[in-house]
Amino acid sequence: MADNRNQLVVPQARAALEQLKFEVAQELGIAIPQDGYYGNMLTRDTGRIGGEITRRLVQMAEQQLAGRQ
Known part of the structure; x- marks a missing residue:
C-alpha cells in the first residue's frame, strides 16, 4: 500500500x-x-485545528505579500 501522506514543499518547516x-x-x-x-479524536476537533492552521498560514502569506508592494 502506497504512503499517501502529503509531502512538505519545505521539509525544514515540519517542526514549525x-x-x-x-x-x-x-x-x-x-x-x-x-x-x-489521532484516530480516536473527533473529526470536528481535528477539523477545527486544521481550519485554524489554514487561516493563520493564509494570514501570514497575505502579510508577506502586502510587505512586497
Missing part, C-alpha cells in the same frame, strides 16, 4: 508546523494525543 498545531489545539482547548495517534 508541529508547534503551530500544538499551539492552536491548546488555544482551542483540544488535547493532542501524546502517542501521536
Whole structure:
C-alpha cells in the first residue's frame, strides 16, 4: 500500500508546523494525543485545528505579500 501522506514543499518547516498545531489545539482547548495517534479524536476537533492552521498560514502569506508592494 502506497504512503499517501502529503509531502512538505519545505521539509525544514515540519517542526514549525508541529508547534503551530500544538499551539492552536491548546488555544482551542483540544488535547493532542501524546502517542501521536489521532484516530480516536473527533473529526470536528481535528477539523477545527486544521481550519485554524489554514487561516493563520493564509494570514501570514497575505502579510508577506502586502510587505512586497
